[in-house]
Amino acid sequence: MEIQVKSGEILSEPSDLAVLASFEDTPLPEAAAALFEPKDFSGKHGQTLLLYTRGSAAPLRLMLLGLGKAEKASGETIRQASAIAINEAQKLQVKSVTVAVNSELPLDPEEVSQAFAEGIEMGSYRYWGYRTGLSDEQTFRVERATVLARNNKEKAQAGITAGQKIASGVNFARDLVNGPGYAMHPPQLGEEALKLGKRTGIKVTVLDMKQLTEQGFGGILAVGKGSDHEPRFIIMEYGQAEAGTPTICLVGKGLTFDSGGLSLKPAEAMKTMKSDMAGAAAVYGAMQNAAELKLPLHVVGLVSAAENMPSSSAYRPGDIVRTLSGKTIEVLNTDAEGRIILSDALFYAQRYNPAAIVEFSTLTGAIIIALGSHASGMMGTDQALLDKLIRAGEVTGERVWQLPLWDEYHEMIKSEIADIKNIAGSPAGSITAGAFLAEFVGKCPFAHIDIAGTAWVEKPTKPYDTNGATGVGVRLATEFLRSYA
Ligand code: BES
Ligand code: ZN
Ligand code: ZN
Numbered sequence: 001m002e003i004q005v006k007s008g009e010i011l012s013e014p015s016d017l018a019v020l021a022s023f024e025d026t027p028l029p030e031a032a033a034a035l036f037e038p039k040d041f042s043g044k045h046g047q048t049l050l051l052y053t054r055g056s057a058a059p060l061r062l063m064l065l066g067l068g069k070a071e072k073a074s075g076e077t078i079r080q081a082s083a084i085a086i087n088e089a090q091k092l093q094v095k096s097v098t099v100a101v102n103s104e105l106p107l108d109p110e111e112v113s114q115a116f117a118e119g120i121e122m123g124s125y126r127y128w129g130y131r132t133g134l135s136d137e138q139t140f141r142v143e144r145a146t147v148l149a150r151n152n153k154e155k156a157q158a159g160i161t162a163g164q165k166i167a168s169g170v171n172f173a174r175d176l177v178n179g180p181g182y183a184m185h186p187p188q189l190g191e192e193a194l195k196l197g198k199r200t201g202i203k204v205t206v207l208d209m210k211q212l213t214e215q216g217f218g219g220i221l222a223v224g225k226g227s228d229h230e231p232r233f234i235i236m237e238y239g240q241a242e243a244g245t246p247t248i249c250l251v252g253k254g255l256t257f258d259s260g261g262l263s264l265k266p267a268e269a270m271k272t273m274k275s276d277m278a279g280a281a282a283v284y285g286a287m288q289n290a291a292e293l294k295l296p297l298h299v300v301g302l303v304s305a306a307e308n309m310p311s312s313s314a315y316r317p318g319d320i321v322r323t324l325s326g327k328t329i330e331v332l333n334t335d336a337e338g339r340i341i342l343s344d345a346l347f348y349a350q351r352y353n354p355a356a357i358v359e360f361s362t363l364t365g366a367i368i369i370a371l372g373s374h375a376s377g378m379m380g381t382d383q384a385l386l387d388k389l390i391r392a393g394e395v396t397g398e399r400v401w402q403l404p405l406w407d408e409y410h411e412m413i414k415s416e417i418a419d420i421k422n423i424a425g426s427p428a429g430s431i432t433a434g435a436f437l438a439e440f441v442g443k444c445p446f447a448h449i450d451i452a453g454t455a456w457v458e459k460p461t462k463p464y465d466t467n468g469a470t471g472v473g474v475r476l477a478t479e480f481l482r483s484y485a
Contacts, residue, residue: 083123117163226314254280261334282473366429
């Protein structure tokens with residue numbers, strides 16, 4: 001979509017739809033206030049009121065949009081509001097929409113315009129490639145959004161450009177996750193990385209079965225054994241290691257489908273398991289963004305990709321897996337496979353001697369019980385790193401909530417027959433999974449972000465999400481990288 005910034009007054013600019021966003025308790029311009037009963041619009045967060053000006057103002061339609069209380073305003077307020085605006089425009093089938101805020105915003109103009117563009121681009125995302133018989137309303141696309149800014153137009157334009165790029169990384173990740181499992185086996189995930197490399201100049205290497213075997217990626221190989229579709233390890237490198245340029249490793253879980261393996265999942269739990277590569281997708285989106293925003297960093301994206309299937313060649317409960325690190329894992333449940341494939345990727349990450357490893361995975365159902373879809377779970381080994389991610393979560397609205405990794409949790413995953421076991425029963429299920437991962441990062445500052453509850457939503461609560469993949473992690477990782485650069 002084309003998004004532009006102009007100066008001007010919303011009520012004197014001709015347009016098919018003008019959206020005037022207003023905080024609670026902020027008086028509206030008289031020409032707007034004259035069009036409706038005061039009780040019909042209070043400015044409550046997310047409230048809308050559509051008015052027809054009938055010649056009393058330049059726009060044909062005027063939509064009032066509530067931003068809630070001014071003192072609670074954040075980038076997220078704007079992101080959500082612009083998503084609501086664009087969806088209303090879509091319903092009304094207007095080609096272009098003009099937007100303004102009714103008062104000075106207590107926020108940085110660049111942050112506001114970035115959030116605005118993100119809301120527009122994420123809010124108009126649909127995954128309809130597999131649907132037929134769509135109505136005109138469904139296929140209609142708004143073509144242009146114009147923001148009327150009072151001042152700081154250059155900053156606003158810069159924010160919009162960044163926001164559009166960042167949201168395109170999110171929508172890229174959503175597309176990867178929403179595709180059916182048969183269309184996104186590990187080799188396809190590898191192909192997608194190669195395409196990303198071609199598009200952006202990111203250096204991409206995909207290790208195939210033979211290379212995984214030769215190099216000893218025992219975790220990935222074990223999990224992938226039961227599937228007809230070979231596993232892959234995907235290495236993406238943006239920028240290069242140089243003095244003064246920190247290296248950040250982003251690691252993603254790429255289970256293109258998780259049936260549970262021989263410890264088969266029940267039907268209900270398996271329904272959404274094509275989304276078990278959402279961590280990988282988050283890394284892809286963030287890599288694209290690092291390149292598009294030309295961040296002054298060395299960013300390495302690592303994805304372990306496998307399909308977890310039950311078959312006579314599948315790995316079994318009771319197996320002992322020798323991982324790339326040399327450490328052995330006692331497999332007690334083949335459905336706790338994410339941590340097994342990630343152990344290889346996390347160990348591999350150490351060869352870059354990174355300033356930080358940030359890993360995204362749809363790792364545990366337990367994190368959904370703990371946090372629902374309103375925050376991702378986070379654990380890690382370096383508080384300064386975790387604090388940066390918490391801050392990035394607040395800025396982006398992709399909140400993370402920290403859980404502890406005390407020694408006692410590490411005790412819970414000790415095995416008699418191997419170095420570590422892959423499950424420790426249901427208590428602290430998300431934390432023992434995090435503790436397991438932390439065993440493979442050595443001394444590198446490490447953060448694990450469990451996105452099992454946030455990567456996929458059936459009933460979205462944010463106006464810029466649709467049901468299915470959210471693309472969570474992309475904006476969080478991008479903001480984190482920008483704060484690091
Ligand atoms: N991919 C699942 C976790 C998951 C659950 C993601 C729901 C998204 C939504 C993971 O591989 C898994 O199955 N974990 C098990 C671990 C258990 C066997 C210790 C789980 O959470 O039940
Ligand atoms: Zn599983
Ligand atoms: Zn899984």
